[in-house]
Amino acid sequence: MPDIFGILMTGKSALLVQQKSVDVTGQNIANVNTVGYSRQRVNLCTNEPIDGSPGQMGTGVRAAEIQRIHDQFLGIQITRENEDLGRWETQKNSMERVEMVFDESDGYGLGQAMTDFWDAWHDLANNPSAQPERTVVRERSMVLAETFNKMHADLQALQRELDVNIEGTVREINEISVQVAELNEKIAVAEIRGQNANDFRDTREQLLKDLSGLIDIQTFENSDGHVTVTLQSGKPLVENDRMWELSTEPNGSGFLNIFWTDSDGNVSDVTSTIEGGKLKGWLEVRDVSIPHYLNQLDELAGTIIDQVNTLHQSGYGLEDPVTGIASTGYAFFSGSSAADMAVDTEILNDTNKIAASATASGVPGDNSNAIAIAGLQQALVMSGNTATCEDYYNAMVGVVGADVQEATLYFQHQTNVMNQLSNYRESISGVSVDEEMVNLIKFQHAYDAAAKLITTVDEMLITVLNMR
Amino acid sequence: MRVTNQSMANSITGNLFRNIERLYKTQNIISSTKRINRPSDDPTGMAHVLNYRETIARIEQYQRNIMYGKSNLEHVDGALDTVGTLLTRAKELAVYQATATATAQTRAIAAEEINDIHDQIMQLANTKVTQGYLFAGHQTDTPPYYDDTRLGSQGVDQATFVLNRTETWTISVGSKSFTVDVANGTSLTALRDAIEAADDAAGNLLSAAIVDDGSSSNPDRLVLTANWTSGDQTIRVSGNTSNLLFNTSNPAALIDAAEPAATWAGTSTVSSGGSYSGTTSKTFEFRIASASGTGTVGTDSITIQWNDGSYGEGEITLDATYVPGTLITVVEGLQVQLGAGTVTAGDTFSVDVWHPDMSGEYATYHGDEGAIRIAAGESALQRVNFTGSEVFDSAVDIFEALHELQVALEHNDIDGISRQIEPLGQALEQVATVRAEAGARLNRIEATETHWEMFLLQVTETLSNTEDADLAKVTADLASQEAAYQASLAAAAKVIQPSLIDFLR
Numbered sequence: 007m008p009d010i011f012g013i014l015m016t017g018k019s020a021l022l023v024q025q026k027s028v029d030v031t032g033q034n035i036a037n038v039n040t041v042g043y044s045r046q047r048v049n050l051c052t053n054e055p056i057d058g059s060p061g062q063m064g065t066g067v068r069a070a071e072i073q074r075i076h077d078q079f080l081g082i083q084i085t086r087e088n089e090d091l092g093r094w095e096t097q098k099n100s101m102e103r104v105e106m107v108f109d110e111s112d113g114y115g116l117g118q119a120m121t122d123f124w125d126a127w128h129d130l131a132n133n134p135s136a137q138p139e140r141t142v143v144r145e146r147s148m149v150l151a152e153t154f155n156k157m158h159a160d161l162q163a164l165q166r167e168l169d170v171n172i173e174g175t176v177r178e179i180n181e182i183s184v185q186v187a188e189l190n191e192k193i194a195v196a197e198i199r200g201q202n203a204n205d206f207r208d209t210r211e212q213l214l215k216d217l218s219g220l221i222d223i224q225t226f227e228n229s230d231g232h233v234t235v236t237l238q239s240g241k242p243l244v245e246n247d248r249m250w251e252l253s254t255e256p257n258g259s260g261f262l263n264i265f266w267t268d269s270d271g272n273v274s275d276v277t278s279t280i281e282g283g284k285l286k287g288w289l290e291v292r293d294v295s296i297p298h299y300l301n302q303l304d305e306l307a308g309t310i311i312d313q314v315n316t317l318h319q320s321g322y323g324l325e326d327p328v329t330g331i332a333s334t335g336y337a338f339f340s341g342s343s344a345a346d347m348a349v350d351t352e353i354l355n356d357t358n359k360i361a362a363s364a365t366a367s368g369v370p371g372d373n374s375n376a377i378a379i380a381g382l383q384q385a386l387v388m389s390g391n392t393a394t395c396e397d398y399y400n401a402m403v404g405v406v407g408a409d410v411q412e413a414t415l416y417f418q419h420q421t422n423v424m425n426q427l428s429n430y431r432e433s434i435s436g437v438s439v440d441e442e443m444v445n446l447i448k449f450q451h452a453y454d455a456a457a458k459l460i461t462t463v464d465e466m467l468i469t470v471l472n473m474r
Numbered sequence: 475m476r477v478t479n480q481s482m483a484n485s486i487t488g489n490l491f492r493n494i495e496r497l498y499k500t501q502n503i504i505s506s507t508k509r510i511n512r513p514s515d516d517p518t519g520m521a522h523v524l525n526y527r528e529t530i531a532r533i534e535q536y537q538r539n540i541m542y543g544k545s546n547l548e549h550v551d552g553a554l555d556t557v558g559t560l561l562t563r564a565k566e567l568a569v570y571q572a573t574a575t576a577t578a579q580t581r582a583i584a585a586e587e588i589n590d591i592h593d594q595i596m597q598l599a600n601t602k603v604t605q606g607y608l609f610a611g612h613q614t615d616t617p618p619y620y621d622d623t624r625l626g627s628q629g630v631d632q633a634t635f636v637l638n639r640t641e642t643w644t645i646s647v648g649s650k651s652f653t654v655d656v657a658n659g660t661s662l663t664a665l666r667d668a669i670e671a672a673d674d675a676a677g678n679l680l681s682a683a684i685v686d687d688g689s690s691s692n693p694d695r696l697v698l699t700a701n702w703t704s705g706d707q708t709i710r711v712s713g714n715t716s717n718l719l720f721n722t723s724n725p726a727a728l729i730d731a732a733e734p735a736a737t738w739a740g741t742s743t744v745s746s747g748g749s750y751s752g753t754t755s756k757t758f759e760f761r762i763a764s765a766s767g768t769g770t771v772g773t774d775s776i777t778i779q780w781n782d783g784s785y786g787e788g789e790i791t792l793d794a795t796y797v798p799g800t801l802i803t804v805v806e807g808l809q810v811q812l813g814a815g816t817v818t819a820g821d822t823f824s825v826d827v828w829h830p831d832m833s834g835e836y837a838t839y840h841g842d843e844g845a846i847r848i849a850a851g852e853s854a855l856q857r858v859n860f861t862g863s864e865v866f867d868s869a870v871d872i873f874e875a876l877h878e879l880q881v882a883l884e885h886n887d888i889d890g891i892s893r894q895i896e897p898l899g900q901a902l903e904q905v906a907t908v909r910a911e912a913g914a915r916l917n918r919i920e921a922t923e924t925h926w927e928m929f930l931l932q933v934t935e936t937l938s939n940t941e942d943a944d945l946a947k948v949t950a951d952l953a954s955q956e957a958a959y960q961a962s963l964a965a966a967a968k969v970i971q972p973s974l975i976d977f978l979r
Contacts, residue, residue, distance in 0.1 A: 407513025
């Protein structure tokens, strides 16, 4: 049977343990707003009892461990869903930028420029020998060419901007990998010593979540607490305390591809294997969406250039004031794509060379070539001769809009999924101040009671010592 | 479920953002009054909107084209209305002056009036609108009708080239021109040199040369030729050209005086007359084939053979009934006569006739047959012009008829006057037919215009239905979203404040 000092020890253990609990509660309250923090609690258990009469007697309380309240599988799910959120967030933002290039809402886009261009030819047809009409044809054609140039340049500028983002993100991935590798080591060392590396684990989990927002990864934890992070292709980023770097190199189109470096320093291109995270969103817009739009713009511009030139070269301009010979055979546009489309310098310098007449003898009153060129507006010259230039462009704007809409829908959906998962995680690991307050009071009372116990034993000891 | 402070904060901010974003979008719709502000607002709708906008722009362009076409046809109609009035007056004059009541004096006055009518109609034929000359076909920068003040690559005959005062001419070749000062009494050679000098300074547009046209009396002609062979080579000489006579003002002058050969043995004089109607310059050779008796004109029988080198041969026989000095028509308007006296068989004489290359003194057409069309719709090209030849020279050459009437009036030639009554009637009909055609085209174009007006209304309405926001509905949405936003704010304010701490102690 334990003696009276045994009771003192029981009181002491209770005091210390309740103090520890208050301490942990304080840590929880302090981290109520810390992202990725999992609430902790002190798991209590009774001390080893000692045999006695009439039976075993308890010897107080001890703190078995400081437990991190956490759902490991939820963490994995969050990591996975965050890949998609990162992808659609960047894809949506980038596509909205693309959409701005195709902005037709105020009526000053390419659609308007094309309409103005055809209208100018109609007006020229109504007055084929007049200089003002010729000048307007030239000016409107310059606007059309410049609009094509500008859209092309804007899209390419956007591609380059995405490229810069990609480079920065690769750097960020490397930094996170370094930190994960460091944490791996810290956690392993701590846990070998039997410590719970709760805060390290929280930090590492948060880093993995951040990493998954950038690139799609797979993670698994081995028995000694190390997390192995690999790319979708199986190439490791982090293993134990070691990390593998990603790097960027320009590809054939002048944009950066993403490379993985193995232990021997050999690099391999992993660009095409990336399927999630912000990188995927940027790569998708940079390498798939924008090139597609650029091709379509080029095709549209090329067709307009070809069709107008063919008619224009067969027509006749006004007579040269010196030689009296009507100009013919001049191309109206130079260039062959949206990037290099321009009004031919011959036409720029001399609007008399604009060929409104279909025959040399019809100069200056014949307007049939101008009517023919204006008629191209209604000609089915695009999409295998099934659509007009404007149909083609309108459909293109529709596709851009639909692409933005798609990205937005996925983004919203993914945001909802993430919100739910976050709430779910919060409901398990999050700190509730109310709860902590209750605990605090609970632990305080226990502490008070333990102190009272010691006081009581003290009084008992005095009583014993005063016995005569 | 455990609800923590973070999840509470997240859900409050999330909901507030969602609500305010909805409000923002609705507010955007209201302030722009458009349902579709970006392609992603409604991709299909946006494609349709662009389509409708283009259709509207296209219709408006067609309407502009139609406006131009209509104004063109209305100009035609207006001009032809006046032409009709003038021709009616010309016909009235012809009918009245062909009667016996009219006298040489009234005919002379009428001739003046016909001349005015000719010039007025010519002016109308040269009507110029914004796009150029109305009746010139494709040659909209060339006055379609002009007479002898403008020449092609043609000559000025020295014999009829009279300068009676010092003046400045403008000579143009195609669209380039230069001026030349011409002094009174300038010789043809001096004129050529002056033109050449001015031309060299202007960039050598033409060549001036004096050539022999084969005429025996006035062989030298000044010929101007453009220095290029394609494009507009028209040469125009303008200024006060009243003193620039082109040997066409008096048709009789196209037949030179008869010239007996040096071996002419008779005492009779030969002379020529008439008005040459042929189309080439040539020389008629005459020979006294035989003469009975003493060869006395008007008494003995005289046979004259003639030969123009290409026309074939013919002969004329004069007998006792011939009155010396009477003109006898040979061919192509050429007339000759023998005066009193004798002739000898084998004697020859010749008469030069020549046809000037230049147009007559009535206005001739210098435009072309080019049709000008407007695009009144997709693949709906409508012709909106009439060429000068269609209006003034299809069945009847109106200017020729007027000119001939004028000449007949001047010559007090009743037959000549009566002959022009029918052509003038036909001319009236011709002009009326063109006017009717212009009216029909105008109707067609106006029908198209009405169609476009209706269509434009429909498309505008469809565009509005697709693009415009239903303001009543959106305003109601705004109100309910505002309420939702305020409710979420109020709820947040209630939920976020209290914690257990507030209730401890």
